[in-house]
Amino acid sequence: MNQLTELKPLTKKDFESDQDVRWCPGCGDYALLAQMQKLLPTLGIPRENFAFISGIGCSSRFPYYMETYGMHSIHGRAPAIASGLKLARPELSVWVVSGDGDSLAIGGNHFIHAMRRNIGLKIILLNNRIYGLTKGQYSPTSEFGKKTKTTPHGSIDRPFSPISVALGAGATFVARTIDSDLQHLQQTLKRAAEHPGTAFVEVLQNCIVFNDGAYDDISGKQTRADARILLEQGKPLRFGKDGSKGIRMRGFEPEVVTVGENGITEADLLVHDEAAANGGLAFFLSQFAAPLPVPMGVFRAVEAPSYDELNAELAADARAKKGDGTLERLFNSGDTWVVN
C-alpha cells in the first residue's frame, strides 16, 4: 500500500475528500480550496503528512474538504492546537485555515504568539471583513463607519491590518493575495509552503452574501491596475495600467508619482526588499490603504531559527550531556535514604 502510494504521483483529486462542499455559491473560499488541492501534490510531501487545523467560521470548514489529516476545532484556538501538533510531530506539514474574526478577534492572542514563535506553521487567513457564519456582524477588519447588523449607525471600531499585526508580532513570512487572482494565490501559497518557519498569508476574500464587493476595486478588471500594487523582490514599486505610476518616499510618507513626469525616473521609486533585516519597509507597506494602492505579494520573508528546530536541539543537547533518561535514574535522583 505504502509503496504504491509513493510510486503513483499525487494529483489534485487525491486531496479532495468525499464531503460535499457547503460554502455559499460564489464564496471566495472555493478558490483557496481548489488552489490548495492543486498545490499540495507538487510539494513532494506524502499526503498523510499534511494536517489542516481550523477554528470556527465559514472558512474553518476547510479541513473537512481536504483528504488529509485535519481538525475543525474551536473558535480562535487553531494556532494553539496546531502549535502543539507541530511540536509533537515536527515532521508534519501543519496548516491553519482561519478567518478575520477567528484569528484577529477571539483568537488574537494565539495569532500573535504563533507569529512570534515561528514554529513552522502555515497560517492562511481568509479576510472578508465581516462575520459570515453568524450572519453579518462587523469584524476587526471592517472599515470604520461600516453599517452591519451590530453597527446600524456605522462602526466606531477602528480596524487593523492583519499584515501589520503579523509583522508587529515578528512573523518571518508575511504575504497578501486575493481570491480572484488564482495565479497569484497559487504562487503565494507555494512561497508560504516553502518558507522554513511560520508563514502567514492573508487572502482577501469576497463574502457574496454579507459583504459582497468588499474588494471590487482590487479585483475589478477596470480598476485593479490602479487599486493594487504588486510587490516583487528587488523591483521598484510600480503600478497603474501601463506601470507608469510609482511610490516615492517623501520623508516617512509615501507619495504616488508618475514616472516620466516632472523629471521623475524609476530611480526615484521605492524598491521592494522582502528580505530586509529591518522590518520597517514591510510594516510601512502594510499600512497602505486607499487611496494608496493595496500591496499584494510577499511583504517579508526572512529566515530565523524555528522554535521546533530549537526545541529539538535543546533535547539533543540534554541527551548528549545527561544521556537518555531512564526511570531508574529519574526516581533515584535527589536526596535518597535507605530504610532497612
Place this chain on the structure above:
Amino acid sequence: MDTRTLVVEDATIRTPRMSQPRPVEEIRSVVIRFVGDSGDGMQLTGNEFSKSIARAGHDFATHPDYPSEIRAPTGTLFGVSGYQIQFSSGQVFTSGDAPDVLVAMNPAALKTNLPDLKHGGIIIANSGAFTDGNLQKAGYQTSPLEDGSLADFRLYAIDIAEFTTQALQHTGLSRKEVGRCKNYYALGLMLCLYGRPLESEEEDIRAKFAKNPDIAEANVIALRAGHAYAESAEMFVSTYQVRAADITPGTYRSLTGNHAAALGFVAASELAKVPLFLGSYPITPATDILHELSGLKHYNVTTFQAEDEIAGICSAIGAAYGGVLGLTTTSGPGMALKTEALGLAVMLELPLVITNVQRGGPSTGLPTKVEQSDLLQAVYGRNGECPIPVIAARSPADCFDCAIEAFRIAVKYMTPVIFLSDGGIGNATEPWRIPDPASLPPLEVNFRTNPDGFQPYARDEHLARAWVRPGTPGMEHRVGGLEKDFLTGNISHDPNNHQRMVEVRAAKVAGVAQDIPPLTVEGPLSGDLLIVGWGSTYGSIVQAREQAELAGKSVAHVHLRHLNPLPDDLGEILSRYKTVLVPELNLGQLSRLLRERYLRDVVVMSKVQGKMFKVSEIRDRILELC
C-alpha cells in the same frame, strides 16, 4: 510537659557554659513550625530540616504555608511565611494539628502563629527582631518576650541575628549577606535539639552554594554556631529524641505532590513508550509540575509554556491528535478558562490529562491555600452533556500513582481525564518509597495502522475509538467539535445520531467503573458511622478515625480516588452504616454527588478556611455522631 517559662537574657548566654550531659526525652511524634518573614528563608529552613529528619528514618509530613505576596513589607502580619513538619516513630498522615515547637523569627510571625501552639509548647524566638518598630508593626504594645504574656509556654529568646553576625564577623561578608545566613543558625539550633548530625547538612550547603564558596562557608559557620549554641547553652534542659519509625524497607526520597505528579507523568510516558507533551501556563500552586518537567528534556518530554491557559490545553489537544500523551496543568481559574477546550477533547475522543491543583476560590480566591472546591466543576462544569472521568490524589506520594492512573484511563478509553490535586498536597512533602520501574504495571497503547475497514469513530469493547497518528498512510481523517457521525466521524446533524452519540459518550465514561478495584474499608465493615473522604483530607481522617477507635468508638473510613464514575461497590458499602460523614474542604460537593447517586443522606462536614482539617476537628465530629 514542663511548662516553666524560661526567659534567657541575651547577655547571659553570649558565652554559653558547657553543661552536664542533658537528659534525653523520648517522644512519639513532634510538630515543629518555622515562621518568619517571606524573605527569611523559612521554606528553605523547613525543607532542610525535613531532609535531615528523613535521613534519620522517620516518617513525616510537611505543610508549607506562605502568603500570595512574593515578599510583603518586612515585619508585617500579612508577610508571614511558615513551614510545618510532623515526624514520628509511627506512621504520619498529616503535618499535625498544633505545633509543639514554634520557631518565630520576628514579632509578626509569633503573633500570627501563637494561637496554634500547643499549651505548654516551646517558643524559640529570634529576640533581636523584637525591636520597637517590629513590635509596633505586629501590633504589640509591649514585648511579649518580656511582659509575661507567654508564661504558659516554654520560651527561649535567642538573638539569632546577633549571634549569626558574631559568628560571621571575620568572614568579610556584607551585612546583607550575613543577614541571609541566620536561617541556617536557626536550623543548626533545631538539628541539635532533635539530635541530628551536621555532616550531611554541611554537604548539602556546600552543594547548594557550590558556585559561591564564601557564602557556603558562611552558612556552614552559622549552622555550626546554632548547633553549638543549643548544645552548650543550659537553656535546653533536655533534647528530644524521636525513635525511627517502623517503615517498610526500601530506598526513599522526599517528594512534594507536584514533584510526584511530574515523575508519574514521565513514568506513564515511559511505560506506554509514547512521548509526553505538557502545554501549560504558570499558575500557583500548579507551576512546579511545569518546572519539573521542563528540566527533563533528555526524556521523551516536551514542555510548552503557552501564551495562556487556553493555549495550554489546546496545544496538548493538538499534541494528543499527533499521537503523544497530551497533558495540561493548572489551578482553579485556569481550569475555568480551559472549559471550552475540554468539551472539544470530549468530542474528539482523544486521550488527554488535565491536572487541577486546586486552591481557594472562587475567582483568584486564595491562590496559595488549600481547598477542594473544584470537584463539581470537574464532574459537571461544561456546556452540553460532557462526561469526563475524574480522579483525586490523597497524599503527596499518591500523586505519582494518580498521574499514571489518569493516563491509563485516558488511553484505554480515549478520553480526557481530570486529575485533582490541591495546594495542600501539591506543595507538601512526605517520604516516597522509590519503586522498581520494572514493577510498575504496563500501560498499553495501540495505534491503529491498518486502513482496511477503518472508520474514525468505530469503537472497541470499551467504547473507545481508535487512536491514529497523522502520518499513517491511507487513514487520513478529520475530527472536530461539531457532532460526529457514529461511525465515519463526519459532521452529522441527524437527531437520532446526536442522541446516540451523547449516550455512547456517557456510557463510555460510566464504563471506566469496571476498572476501579474494590474499595478498602478501614474499620468495621458495617455499623454506626462511615466516613467517606476524597483527596487530601485522607491523612486527617485516618488519624481521627484511629483516635476515635482508641476512645472505643466503632467508625469506618473509605477514601475515594475515583470520583467520576464512582466505584461500583460504594453504594452497597454506604448502605451498611447508619450514618455517613463526609468531611470536605468545600461546602459539601462530594456530599451532593453521593446524595444524587445513591439517594441517601449524608452528614456534611465542611471547612473553607484555606487550611486542612485538623485531626481533632474530625475526631470531635466523630465523637458527636457516635
